[in-house]
Amino acid sequence: MLEVRDFTKYYGDLCAVENLSFTIDEGEFITLLGPSGCGKSTTLHAIAGLVEPTDGKIMLRGEDVTDLPPEKRNIGMAFQSTALFPHMTVRENIAFGLEMHGHDSTAVEERVDESLELVDMPDHGDHKPGELSGGQQQRVSLARALAYEPDILLLDEPLTGLDRVLREEMRGWLDRIQTEVGVTTLYVTHDQEDALSMSDRVIVLNDGQSEQIAAPERLYESPATPFVAEFVGKSTQFSGPASRDGDRTVVVNDGKTITVDGTDIDDGDEANLYVRPEDIEVSATPAGAENEIPGRVVNVANLGNRAEVTVEVADGLEALAHTSRFPDIDIGDEVHLRFDPESVIAL
Ligand code: ADP
Secondary structure: EEEEEEEEEEOOOEEEEEEEEEEEEOOEEEEOOOOOOOHHHHHHHHOOOOOOOOEEEEOOOOOOOHHHOOHHHOOEOOOOOOOOOOOHHHHHHHHHHHHHHHOOOHHHHHHHHHHHOOOOOOOOOOOOOHHHHHHHHHHHHHHHHHHOOOOEEEEEEOOOOOOOHHHHHHHHHHHHHHHOOOOOOEEOOOOHHHHHHOOOOOOOOOOOEEEEOOOHHHHHHOOOOOHHHHHHHOOEEEEEEEEEEOOEEEEEEEEEEEEOOOOOOOOOOOOEEEOHHHHOEOOOOOOOOOOOOEEEEEEEEEEOOOOEEEEEEEEEOOOOOOOOOOOOOOOEEEEEEOOOOHEHHHE
16 A cells, blocks of 8 residues: 655754655554654655655555646645644635645535534634644544545644643544544554554654554564663563573573573573563562562552552662552562563564
8 A cells, every 4th residue: 555665864964864664554644653754754644745855766556656746646645733724714714725635516515514523523624723623623623534435534633732631532532433444554653552452563763764563562562672661551671691501592691690481592691681570579578489579669650450560679770569559568668570581572
């Protein structure tokens, strides 16, 4: 459906994106995830025709569109700032996009009604954007982008600036609409929760290069690189020289011996180990188990349905564990952390 092939973009001497290749299948929801400045918007804008690639090709439905102007690519876009025209009503905003794409006036009226219906706002057509909440403005922006049935929908941080509750609500809603309409979507965000909750696949970008392209579950459970392990989800990191012991690997970090089930790490290599907070158990007493590390509690954050407990296990080394809600644990407590060798991610 869409293919980005060896896309490279330089701004003067600065390499913003280097040799990025990926494909998006019909109907897929793909997210470009990465920290600020990693090249997400540059990639999105190149697909839209707003940025000229230094090298590489953009193929849409098998056609090379690299040199086509934006209006010749059938692409819908919605941005972080909704870019609605404030002096126009919601209807006029949506109609404007359709007219730009050459629809006649009867078709425009029909499509405006349908797209307002789609975003659950059939009664808001005569409102001005300023009379709507942030979430409603985003929905209008999306209705406008979807109205002319684009081949692909590009969304650039559309949920940024919304408060947490609304953001979560909008995620569910956006996911539903995308499935309902079946439109191929490329979503850009620095927010891992957006990426993990909505995408079929995620492209993790770091410094203009792709680190991993995978389904959310795989990204979280089998990160390909230390960057992905650290950027997607929280974890405790141990590192040190590895020694193989049959089908197990033992890594010693600051006097602490950690056992990992079967890894590809060679004897003597420096290993990076990551343990997810939900895989670490916090206990007041030792059980003499494998991967048991003593430490002192330095923070307890009660998050309602669970708590995040931070434990100092060595000078400058803190571990993060999830416990059941409102645990009987206080700052300063001496505790023992335990985790299964199978749960350790080794890179
Ligand atoms: P992101 O969307 O991930 O925050 P961008 O694609 O906006 O990243 O930027 C990637 C890099 O390119 C950054 O270093 C940014 O400063 C630089 N950059 C982006 N746009 C321009 C531009 N028009 N001129 C010069 N440098 C730019």
